[in-house]
Amino acid sequence: MSREETVYTWDGPPRISLTRRDVSLPSGRTYLAHQLNGGDGTGVVIIGRCGQSLLFVESLRPLVDAAVLELPRGFADAAESTPEETAAREFLEETGLELHSPTEIGRYWTDTGIYPAEVAVITGQCDADAAPATTDGETIRTRWIPKSDIPHLIQTGQLRDAHTLSSLTLWQTSRRRFLPAEEFTAHKYPRAGFNPDALRDELDAATATEPRDPYA
Template sequence: MRPDKISRAAEPVFAHAPWLSVYLDDVEFADQTFKYLRLVESDGTPGTVVMALWGESVGMVRQYRVALDADVWELPRGFGESADDPIKDAVRELREETGLAADGWTDLGTVMPNSGLMVGSVRLWLATVSGERDLAALDDEIDQFEWWPVSRLRAAIAADEIRDGFTMAAFLRAELRGLLPGGDR
């Protein structure tokens, strides 16, 4: 149901600049008014997720996630910084998290992580790579990098071993467009 009026808070009640701002908006209906929590990532600049494809393998990273208190396997990803040129963010994240540079890029579209709570979106990319990894380009946030055969990633998603929504969304978009090897199973 659409509210009668929304009064957006001008200032966040909490900010962890530049990554996240938390707002409490007033949402009015004819019979009630309540506070609504709104989260804004990176000032609304879309984040980025990169599926690096090398032959029949996908580059996966293992990273500790504080919110889960667990290590998870996922595709490289990061916050957006370049609102005017989102490919810059994809190039940066691929380089920082894997040490790879892409030979070609395919835009897989955009997803909204949680449209009921968050103002934000994430751009998905498929990067074809063929060169060596530049280990000097790596940042220190990634614990491990591995090339996974596409068949392994497909099986891990089906078996509920990969739970990261961005990884699944990028895989699905690439799979449905016929961009991944072995899609005809």
Template structure:
């Protein structure tokens, strides 16, 4: 654990300096998997008391709302963590030195077999800030051209195209994850669906 924070590109950008009224006495990683790190910060609170704040740190991710011919591209995949199949927007990890749009372009092509002419960040958000150190960028992609799907060894998913005006109701009719809901909602609010 001497090389914390991890330098393998799996971590989001460095955390900002703590607020002066919230002095971090120590930051202790207790568990590292290569996919996430978990630990705690021992913090002096504004009233002078100390408390441990536990966290799990995940890599920065992108979620892509990709539209082609008035359809939104989804991927259908089984999620062992919840033991259920999900219809989700394509998504993935931002690698070291990669921008959100470059990661979105790579992940979109790998997962769906489509390349985008235009990608733009709709929003960047911190996720579940009570326990996670995880940043997510929502990217909109358009001008899609078919290429070839190139799945990772651990990806077992099928691309699905849903008419844009049915995308949100279709996603909400199944077990839904927050990343898909947020990505569709952001695109819809921008008038992109």
């Protein structure tokens, strides 16, 4: 089989298909590659901010048999032309709040081995005191989480959704966000001769052109 073959399709929403084709590697090895395709465009994950906190949702995920704490996310509708449009709609549907000044900060591939969907990470401001509108019922509840609590939630496995972790990494590395270097690393990666001041100097040099405020 040299051309792509469709194994399965579902019209959605979201639209899903599974295809397969023969692939040849530079080493000469060949294998049958399967590719999962979903949605009608770029997916989005939304980091909604208010002061020192981010807005998360709890969603029931039957495939892992758990209620999962994660950032709001979703697929584009056919009528939407930008990820920012998609983010504003999905955020309102999942949280009941409006997302102000949505801005894309980066993209990643979901899984380069079988599901190479591109996902845009969008940040924006929202009002924690606003009365939320009715949601679409896909989430259980919303939770405001202080930025300083995020490293602990990741370490303890309370945040383990890959979309959420990837998005937080993009956001964290766009500027230092959660904690000062010595607080984030000294008690988590202890080793002989560890010097948090030296690490801070390295980070400062690498981000010399960026604003110093880690909570901007």
